[in-house]
Amino acid sequence: MxxxxxxxxxxxxxxxxxxxxxxxxxxxxxxxxxxxxxxxxxxxxxxxxxxxxxxxxxxxxxxxxxxxxxxxxxxxxxTFDVISPLDPPMLRQRVFTLSAQTVPSPQATTQTLERLAVHLSQELDRDVSAIQIREGLYADRPDNQILTTFDAxxxxxxxxxxxxxxxxxxxxxxxxxxxxxxxxxxxxxxxxxxxxxxxxxxxxxxxxxxxxxxxxxxxxxxxxxxxxxxxxxxxxxxxxxxxxxxxxxxxxxxxxxxxxxxxxxxxxxxxSECGLVSHYPPGKPYDSMLEASFAERWQKTKTDWKLEREIDLIPIPGSVMIPDFRLVHPDGRTFLLEIVGYWRPEYLKKKFSQVRQADRSDLILAISERLNLDKAGVNFNNTPARLIWFKDKLVPKAVLQVLED
Incomplete structure (x- = not known):
């Protein structure tokens, strides 16, 4: 911007x-x-x-x-990058330390750079020249950064x-x-x-x-x-x-x-008639790797239940809840699935508050056991949602068991 x-x-x-x-x-x-x-x-x-x-x-x-x-x-x-064979802050610290031992002059500067080149060559076990030190001394300053890529x-x-x-x-x-x-x-x-x-x-x-x-x-x-x-x-x-x-x-x-x-x-x-053009992508299929991996596993599962990504919104007072998936059976039964695998106290409190306000008995809540709900002050009791607990990954078998029950 x-x-x-x-x-x-x-x-x-x-x-x-x-x-x-x-x-x-x-x-x-x-x-x-x-x-x-x-x-x-x-x-x-x-x-x-x-x-x-x-x-x-x-x-x-x-x-x-x-x-x-x-x-x-x-x-x-x-993309601007710092191009230097040596770390600029380190070079400045070493150069200023050595230069403080001599009276400033062009000749003293040359001698300082040459002395440091010898020291660094020994320390790094490779050839370091005074020219490299001079070029790298301020290579990290904005005006000295190099335009390495330009996506025109x-x-x-x-x-x-x-x-x-x-x-x-x-x-x-x-x-x-x-x-x-x-x-x-x-x-x-x-x-x-x-x-x-x-x-x-x-x-x-x-x-x-x-x-x-x-x-x-x-x-x-x-x-x-x-x-x-x-x-x-x-x-x-x-x-x-x-x-x-x-x-x-x-x-x-x-x-x-x-x-x-x-x-x-x-x-x-x-x-919407303003004529402005967005550079944002129209949206990605999944919000997290957890959701993406679950959807991939579901595709390999032999079941009549169909997993849908594009689902209706659930309005609640002052906000809206967007479940992750909808599960649809050919006989007409439908359930909503929300995966809670994100840890942050404020997020968890808001999420469980939304679940209670939504008051949906057709909602399945899959909760990671790695979440510290007690520390976040979250109480998942007294909610009409059906609960599933998982560790590292949510497997379709656990969801199917709830659906069939």
């Missing part, structure tokens, strides 16, 4: 409008120049790349756009990422966001809720899969002190939301006015 100093927006009354670049020939040319600049800088230092980028900016008024494109290419498509996007993809980043920056100062996810495929809801959980966002959820869901999410500038980390996490949710077919969003923002320096409240609105 873009840092705050590269975000650009304007106001229409109380509405904030982020800057977005049209996908036209002129902007494609600008994006192409930035991409070519990175391509030509492969295996060169970051400092050399930055000099090329400064030359590319020139004296034009669009320097912030070019700087924003360069930032995205550097942070999202490039298309110019159009870079412009889409720029537009998305400008909109994401809006949420850095949000006090509250309300998302109305209208009637969509249940799989789209689940992907959105999983990202919501992944980024540890505080949300109140109402609705159901038939009518849609309303998500009220606290922003970083809400009742607690503003948190940059939380603001970034909130901004990361937007690419996930773009995978939902039909939705609308409104946000309340608090910004400091450029001229008066006073806090200014503004509004922002967005919907």
């Amino acid at each position: 873009l840092p705050s100093d590269l975000l650009m927006h304007r106001y229409q009354g109380e509405a904030l409008v982020p800057k977005r670049l049209a996908i036209n020939a002129g902007n494609v040319a600008i994006a192409t120049e930035a991409i070519d600049c990175f391509k030509s800088a492969c295996n060169q230092t970051r400092g050399e790349l930055n000099q090329r980028l400064q030359d590319l900016e020139g004296d034009g008024t669009d320097y912030r756009v070019k700087r924003g494109l360069a930032h995205l290419l550097s942070s999202g498509f490039s 996007p298309t110019p159009e993809a870079l412009l889409h990422r720029y537009n998305l980043s400008q909109v994401q920056g809006v949420f850095y100062k949000a006090t509250q966001i309300i998302i109305n996810a209208h009637r969509n495929d249940p799989g789209e809801y689940k992907l959105l809720f999983r990202y919501l959980k992944l980024f540890s966002l505080m949300a109140y959820i109402e609705g159901d899969a038939d009518q849609g869901f309303t998500l009220k999410i606290d922003g970083p500038a809400s009742v607690f002190s503003a948190s940059t980390r939380y603001g970034l996490a909130l901004a990361k949710l937007l690419p996930a939301l773009l995978h939902v077919t039909k939705w609308s969003l409104t946000a309340t923002l608090t910004n400091k006015d450029t001229y008066s320096k006073k806090q200014r409240t503004s509004r922002f609105a967005l919907d």
Whole structure:
């Protein structure tokens, strides 16, 4: 994403409008120049790349756009590595220790490097030269890091990422966001809720899969002190939301006015017709290796019970529960399966609270024996769910036994 100093927006009354670049020939040319600049800088230092980028900016008024494109290419498509035959911090410590014993001068510097080269050659049992020491002394500094790989996007993809980043920056100062996810495929809801959980966002959820869901999410500038980390996490949710077919969003923002320096409240609105493009994958089949391995074992099991991944959501007060699997029998019987193999006290308390609130007798709860439920303060009694305990892996036989019972 873009840092705050590269975000650009304007106001229409109380509405904030982020800057977005049209996908036209002129902007494609600008994006192409930035991409070519990175391509030509492969295996060169970051400092050399930055000099090329400064030359590319020139004296034009669009320097912030070019700087924003360069930032995205550097942070999202490039890998910079420290290339040095010797550890730079170790070299600095040894060089400074030796140099403190002499009066500073060019000749003394040369002698210090040569002395250290002799010492290191003996210690490492290989040839070390003064030139290697000089080159490696500050190899870990950002400007000296080497651009080793560059996964070049298309110019159009870079412009889409720029537009998305400008909109994401809006949420850095949000006090509250309300998302109305209208009637969509249940799989789209689940992907959105999983990202919501992944980024540890505080949300109140109402609705159901038939009518849609309303998500009220606290922003970083809400009742607690503003948190940059939380603001970034909130901004990361937007690419996930773009995978939902039909939705609308409104946000309340608090910004400091450029001229008066006073806090200014503004509004922002967005919907599924916004034209933004997500770079997030549409979702992976399983959330953990535990789920993936269980599904693989189930495929090898001879049973009439069918294991389904895409299942309905279970609405509970203020939230939603997403079971891992659904088990369906040809005679019409169905059960939901939730695998609890993740250890964290807050997670376990929330999970068992959801199970009790869901009050579903058709829910099977598979719990790892490695979880310290007593330490987490979790009581799994008085729940209508059927319980299965497992150690290292959940085997289909244990689940089938519960189903047949």
